[in-house]
Structures are given as structure tokens and as C-alpha cells.
Amino acid sequence: MSAVLQDRPGEGVETTQRVPGQDALLSAAALGFLADLHRRFEGERQDRLAARRARQQAFDAGALPDFRADTAQIRRGDWTVAPTPAALLDRRVEITGPVDPKMVINALNSGANCYMADFEDSTAPTWSNLLTGQQALRAAISGALVFEAGGKRYELRPQAEQAVLIVRPRGWHLDEKHVLVDGQRMSASLFDAGLFAFHNAHVLAGRDRGPYLYLPKLQSMEEAALWEQALAAIEDGLGLAHGQIKVTVLIETLPAAFEMDEILFALKDRIVGLNCGRWDYIFSYIKTLRRHRDRVLPERSQVTMVQPFLRSYAELLVQTCHRRGAHAMGGMAAQIPISGDEAANAAALERVRTDKLREVGTGHDGTWVAHPALIPIAREVFDARMPGPHQRHVARDDVHVEAEDLLRPSLGTITRAGFENNVEVCVRYLAAWLEGNGCVPIHHLMEDAATAEIARAQLWQWLHFADAGGQPLSLDDGTPVDFVLLERALIGLPSRLGDPRRIPGAARVSEAIGLLDRLTHADELAEFLTLPAYERID
Known part of the structure; x- marks a missing residue:
């Protein structure tokens, strides 16, 4: 419920939520x-x-x-x-x-x-x-x-x-x-x-x-x-x-x-x-x-x-x-x-x-x-x-x-482990973010929105690109980088995460998987991962 702030300088200012200590910060x-x-x-x-x-x-x-x-x-x-x-x-x-x-x-x-x-x-x-x-x-x-x-x-x-x-x-x-x-x-x-x-x-x-x-x-x-x-x-x-x-x-x-x-x-x-x-x-x-x-x-x-x-x-x-x-x-x-x-x-x-x-x-x-x-x-x-x-x-x-x-791309490959790590980082970070945690240790790296965005944007780009002959990109072992590969990674992720009690945001992993799935299937790359996710907090 919106809490309209009365007796404030300037009409039309309101907050949509209240928390303890708010009035001391948001004075008139x-x-x-x-x-x-x-x-x-x-x-x-x-x-x-x-x-x-x-x-x-x-x-x-x-x-x-x-x-x-x-x-x-x-x-x-x-x-x-x-x-x-x-x-x-x-x-x-x-x-x-x-x-x-x-x-x-x-x-x-x-x-x-x-x-x-x-x-x-x-x-x-x-x-x-x-x-x-x-x-x-x-x-x-x-x-x-x-x-x-x-x-x-x-x-x-x-x-x-x-x-x-x-x-x-x-x-x-x-x-x-x-x-x-x-x-x-x-x-x-x-x-x-x-x-x-x-x-x-x-x-x-x-x-x-x-x-x-x-x-x-x-x-x-x-x-x-x-x-x-x-x-x-x-x-x-x-x-x-x-x-x-x-x-x-x-x-x-x-x-x-x-x-x-x-x-x-x-x-x-x-x-x-x-x-x-x-x-x-x-x-x-x-x-x-x-x-x-x-x-x-x-x-x-x-x-x-x-x-x-x-x-x-x-x-x-x-x-x-x-x-x-x-x-x-x-x-x-x-x-x-x-x-x-x-x-x-x-x-x-x-x-x-x-x-x-x-x-x-x-x-x-x-x-x-x-x-x-x-x-x-x-x-x-x-x-x-x-x-x-x-x-x-x-x-x-x-x-x-x-x-x-400044535009010359890197040379390199996409490995199965690299693809699956991108999926895991996206889901784990997004799940924690939805629960209010914006800085998450994953595999001995401190991940924040920037690193999760790399993983998410790469997944979208890899999945939406085909080579000159119309074939999808491939992993270094020849496996096509397609939505079948993504689906398998998403389905298998919960079991790979182990004890959910050890994962920040565990209660929202399924929601994070669904959101990542929709974002990667979209015809356009979303500008920022946090824009659609922001509507799901508070």
C-alpha cells in the first residue's frame, strides 16, 4: 500500500513502502x-x-x-x-x-x-x-x-x-x-x-x-x-x-x-x-x-x-x-x-x-x-x-x-564447463539478489551484478547466433549451443547445487531459473538483468 507523505514540502511526493527509521532519513x-x-x-x-x-x-x-x-x-x-x-x-x-x-x-x-x-x-x-x-x-x-x-x-x-x-x-x-x-x-x-x-x-x-x-x-x-x-x-x-x-x-x-x-x-x-x-x-x-x-x-x-x-x-x-x-x-x-x-x-x-x-x-x-x-x-x-x-x-x-x-574480439572457445558455469552463476546470483543479497560468493569469486550480466548476456548471444551456414555455435567438443543444451543445464542445476540450505536465496532458485529461461529465449537482449528482477523485490 502506498503511504502518502503528508505535510511535506512539495505536493505529490510519496513512498510506496515504510521501514523502521524511515522518517529520520526522509524528513520533510x-x-x-x-x-x-x-x-x-x-x-x-x-x-x-x-x-x-x-x-x-x-x-x-x-x-x-x-x-x-x-x-x-x-x-x-x-x-x-x-x-x-x-x-x-x-x-x-x-x-x-x-x-x-x-x-x-x-x-x-x-x-x-x-x-x-x-x-x-x-x-x-x-x-x-x-x-x-x-x-x-x-x-x-x-x-x-x-x-x-x-x-x-x-x-x-x-x-x-x-x-x-x-x-x-x-x-x-x-x-x-x-x-x-x-x-x-x-x-x-x-x-x-x-x-x-x-x-x-x-x-x-x-x-x-x-x-x-x-x-x-x-x-x-x-x-x-x-x-x-x-x-x-x-x-x-x-x-x-x-x-x-x-x-x-x-x-x-x-x-x-x-x-x-x-x-x-x-x-x-x-x-x-x-x-x-x-x-x-x-x-x-x-x-x-x-x-x-x-x-x-x-x-x-x-x-x-x-x-x-x-x-x-x-x-x-x-x-x-x-x-x-x-x-x-x-x-x-x-x-x-x-x-x-x-x-x-x-x-x-x-x-x-x-x-x-x-x-x-x-x-x-x-x-x-x-x-x-x-x-x-x-x-x-x-x-x-x-x-x-x-x-x-x-x-x-x-x-x-x-x-x-578497442573492438577486436578475443580468441577462444566455449567449453561445456564454461556454458554450465554461466548458467549457474546467473541463477545463483539472481536467486540471492531477489532475496536482497547483491554480493554473492560463488566458486571462490565474489560475484555481483556485473559478473552475472556477463554470464547472462553471453548465454543470450551464444544461443541466438548461427554461423554462416545457419548452424548454431558449438562447444569445443562439437555440441551445438542451442536451447536443448540450455534446458538440460537448467534442469540439472538444482541437483548440482547440492544442499539448498547452503545456497543464498535458495527459496527463489526456481523463480531465478524461470526468469533466466525467459530472458534467454527473448528475441531481444534485455538491457539489464536487474530491470525485470527489480519488479520482483519488495
């Missing part, structure tokens, strides 16, 4: 602030999303992404972004994760330089999760956050010993269905960023700690410009100086890789860096080029950062950022410790070390980890090879990336 003033953001920017947001759809239609018709002719002067120009604040000069190790109270405490206490509190890919956006996360961050910033469970009490270290907080709101494509303004769902981006800033911006600004944000899923400089307008409006509405809110942008879509200079330029008064969001980037490559038969990728395990199209993307990001005076952040190490198998654990940690050596050698100024146990490895690698707080002096003038370098 806070809701009025959010409603104003919605009314000012919703029209432009919808225009940007329509532009995405139009560009995708062109790609589906055979066009390929390319560097823009109309922005060549920006790429050629001699300009830099605003200076980086002292708190963000050394970002050699960043930990990421959801915004539940225990995670917030552990991440801030982890010894990482920064903690990206994630309202997007690792948080399932139930109303309770969102407001609990906002409450946890507000309490952490005030120093009052504690968490008790299983007889243990978790408390924050002194502020001087905590990681620097950076918050990732959800992307422009997502709505917040629990808040309606004039009968419309408001932007999830503006809800997350606006509510966080409303409650915390002045405290953080007083400590010279931002607020700092990570901006996800951008596809163009126009989308970056929309963020610039919205953040300037937030600053103005809260009485903050222009540029007080600093941002890092994740380059995690294929179109955005062709507009890195332009995105930096659109946000040049507040941007401090770009990040190689590798998992979403691979998903975006598949989704953007979904109708291009000659650019089908092999199974996920073979699509590593040493593949030419990913290496070119990382090198171009470093070169672009350093030319403009911004940080170039590396990507996520998704491995988690493996208990009970010393050899397997050592091998996993060595893969992390190798990955971080590649990043620091490429010229990145820092990297991401998903688990606190990986922080010492990442720090050791960067400390040994990056003695200063960053390496923006590494210009990478040797890098020369053309459009085709």
Missing part, C-alpha cells in the same frame, strides 16, 4: 530536496536514455562505436581537470562492497586507502537495504556506527585510521520505485546521491572529505554533463561551493571508452579520475556488439585483461587520465580466500598478484579488491613499484589506440 526537508532534483532533471535523464536506445539501434543495424568527429577539438585540446584534493592523492588500494552496517565498519577499518560504498552492483535495492545503507553511512560519518551479531561487537576505528569514503549511487538507467514524485518513479541516481549529500555533505566538507562519489554506467559526455548539472544543483541547494563534490567515473561501457577525454572535460571542475570497471565493460562489449557475429567472445574465464581489446582499453585510460591530471584506477580482483585448500588458495592469491603487477606496470595509480584479505597483496605490489602517492607522471606516450583496437 529531505523529500522536498529530492523532489526538486527529480523535477529539474527527469526530462533530461529520459532524453539521455532515449539517446542510448537510438545509438544501440544503430549498432544493432551494423554500425560500430568510434571516436566522435564533433568532439575532436576536446581530444586535441591542452587542458587539465581541477586539482585533486589531498585525501584522494593516494588511492593505491580501494575496497568495494555493499552498504550494510557490518560491511561499512569492516571496510572503513580494513586498512585500504579508500572504501567505495556501493549502492549499485553489489546491493540489491530493496527499500530496507537502501535505507539501512543510508543510515549506516550517516552513522559512520558521525562516528556512532556499531553493529552486534553472534556475540560480537563491531566498532569503527578513529577517523584518522579509516579508509576515505567514496559512495557509488546507482546508474542513470535505474528508477527508484519506492519514491514517487508527481506519480513518477524518481531517478535512483538522484535518490542515492541526493539523500547521501543532504545528510552528510556539510560534515564531510568540513573535514575536507568531499563528499566523494563514484559515477557508474555512463555512456557519453552528455550523460556526464547531466551529472555535472545535477551535482551543481545539489551543491547550490545545500549551500556548498561549486566543485565541492568530487567524482571518479567508471569507464565500464564500450561507448564510454571512446569518450574518455570528453567525460573528463564535461566534469573537469570536479572529476579526479577514471576507473577500469572491467566486468561491466566486458558485459557492455557483449551487449553493444550483440548483433555482430564476428565479435562474439569466448567463455568468461578466457576473457582476461591480457586480451588485446581489454589491454588497449586499460592503456588508453591510463594515457588519457595522466594527460589530463587525473588518476587512472585499476579494476577489481574478484577472488576471495579459499579455506581448507592451501594449494588452491595460494594459486588464487598468485592470480591476484599477477593482475596487480599488470596494473601497476600499465601505469594505474591504484586498484580495487573485494575482500580485506587481498589488501596486503595489492598494497605490497603497488608499494614496491609506485613509491609515490600516484604515478600520473607516467605519460604512456607509447600508447596509440585506434577504434579497431
Whole structure:
């Protein structure tokens, strides 16, 4: 039942659900602030999303992404972004994760330089999760956050010993269905960023700690410009100086890789860096080029950062950022410790070390980890090879990336194990997500929405493609990749999962199987897995 909020500034603001503590966050003033953001920017947001759809239609018709002719002067120009604040000069190790109270405490206490509190890919956006996360961050910033469970009490270290907080709101494509303004769902981006800033911006600004944000899923400089307008409006509405809110942008879509200079330029008064969001980037490559038969990728395990199209993307990001005076952040190490198998654990940690050596050698100024146990490895690698707080002096003038370098597909195969792993990851992640868990350990990897999207998009593309002779793609053993193969994998999955009590979201596995089955059979690839799934939560 919708709970209309009475006596609020601005008529027509309502929530569709209530949870404990809601009124403390969604005060009359806070809701009025959010409603104003919605009314000012919703029209432009919808225009940007329509532009995405139009560009995708062109790609589906055979066009390929390319560097823009109309922005060549920006790429050629001699300009830099605003200076980086002292708190963000050394970002050699960043930990990421959801915004539940225990995670917030552990991440801030982890010894990482920064903690990206994630309202997007690792948080399932139930109303309770969102407001609990906002409450946890507000309490952490005030120093009052504690968490008790299983007889243990978790408390924050002194502020001087905590990681620097950076918050990732959800992307422009997502709505917040629990808040309606004039009968419309408001932007999830503006809800997350606006509510966080409303409650915390002045405290953080007083400590010279931002607020700092990570901006996800951008596809163009126009989308970056929309963020610039919205953040300037937030600053103005809260009485903050222009540029007080600093941002890092994740380059995690294929179109955005062709507009890195332009995105930096659109946000040049507040941007401090770009990040190689590798998992979403691979998903975006598949989704953007979904109708291009000659650019089908092999199974996920073979699509590593040493593949030419990913290496070119990382090198171009470093070169672009350093030319403009911004940080170039590396990507996520998704491995988690493996208990009970010393050899397997050592091998996993060595893969992390190798990955971080590649990043620091490429010229990145820092990297991401998903688990606190990986922080010492990442720090050791960067400390040994990056003695200063960053390496923006590494210009990478040797890098020369053309459009085709960013589009060249990986060579590889599809194995039966790879196909079945995609099915399992999709179903297990989706089942957990539907129950409110957005960050799920599967086979010693921390899976989030991005990695599940790779698996789901690959399944759709493999199943909907035929070779030049009209035959389906084949596994490396010659088995056709068709819907019979998918059906067998889905039917056999519950028995392979073993004891359902050990599986997060076990009660919704059947629902997840049904949803994946429908999504893979659909004639069109759904833009995001989380869009239809969002209608099934709360």
C-alpha cells in the first residue's frame, strides 16, 4: 500500500513502502530536496536514455562505436581537470562492497586507502537495504556506527585510521520505485546521491572529505554533463561551493571508452579520475556488439585483461587520465580466500598478484579488491613499484589506440564447463539478489551484478547466433549451443547445487531459473538483468 507523505514540502511526493527509521532519513526537508532534483532533471535523464536506445539501434543495424568527429577539438585540446584534493592523492588500494552496517565498519577499518560504498552492483535495492545503507553511512560519518551479531561487537576505528569514503549511487538507467514524485518513479541516481549529500555533505566538507562519489554506467559526455548539472544543483541547494563534490567515473561501457577525454572535460571542475570497471565493460562489449557475429567472445574465464581489446582499453585510460591530471584506477580482483585448500588458495592469491603487477606496470595509480584479505597483496605490489602517492607522471606516450583496437574480439572457445558455469552463476546470483543479497560468493569469486550480466548476456548471444551456414555455435567438443543444451543445464542445476540450505536465496532458485529461461529465449537482449528482477523485490 502506498503511504502518502503528508505535510511535506512539495505536493505529490510519496513512498510506496515504510521501514523502521524511515522518517529520520526522509524528513520533510529531505523529500522536498529530492523532489526538486527529480523535477529539474527527469526530462533530461529520459532524453539521455532515449539517446542510448537510438545509438544501440544503430549498432544493432551494423554500425560500430568510434571516436566522435564533433568532439575532436576536446581530444586535441591542452587542458587539465581541477586539482585533486589531498585525501584522494593516494588511492593505491580501494575496497568495494555493499552498504550494510557490518560491511561499512569492516571496510572503513580494513586498512585500504579508500572504501567505495556501493549502492549499485553489489546491493540489491530493496527499500530496507537502501535505507539501512543510508543510515549506516550517516552513522559512520558521525562516528556512532556499531553493529552486534553472534556475540560480537563491531566498532569503527578513529577517523584518522579509516579508509576515505567514496559512495557509488546507482546508474542513470535505474528508477527508484519506492519514491514517487508527481506519480513518477524518481531517478535512483538522484535518490542515492541526493539523500547521501543532504545528510552528510556539510560534515564531510568540513573535514575536507568531499563528499566523494563514484559515477557508474555512463555512456557519453552528455550523460556526464547531466551529472555535472545535477551535482551543481545539489551543491547550490545545500549551500556548498561549486566543485565541492568530487567524482571518479567508471569507464565500464564500450561507448564510454571512446569518450574518455570528453567525460573528463564535461566534469573537469570536479572529476579526479577514471576507473577500469572491467566486468561491466566486458558485459557492455557483449551487449553493444550483440548483433555482430564476428565479435562474439569466448567463455568468461578466457576473457582476461591480457586480451588485446581489454589491454588497449586499460592503456588508453591510463594515457588519457595522466594527460589530463587525473588518476587512472585499476579494476577489481574478484577472488576471495579459499579455506581448507592451501594449494588452491595460494594459486588464487598468485592470480591476484599477477593482475596487480599488470596494473601497476600499465601505469594505474591504484586498484580495487573485494575482500580485506587481498589488501596486503595489492598494497605490497603497488608499494614496491609506485613509491609515490600516484604515478600520473607516467605519460604512456607509447600508447596509440585506434577504434579497431578497442573492438577486436578475443580468441577462444566455449567449453561445456564454461556454458554450465554461466548458467549457474546467473541463477545463483539472481536467486540471492531477489532475496536482497547483491554480493554473492560463488566458486571462490565474489560475484555481483556485473559478473552475472556477463554470464547472462553471453548465454543470450551464444544461443541466438548461427554461423554462416545457419548452424548454431558449438562447444569445443562439437555440441551445438542451442536451447536443448540450455534446458538440460537448467534442469540439472538444482541437483548440482547440492544442499539448498547452503545456497543464498535458495527459496527463489526456481523463480531465478524461470526468469533466466525467459530472458534467454527473448528475441531481444534485455538491457539489464536487474530491470525485470527489480519488479520482483519488495
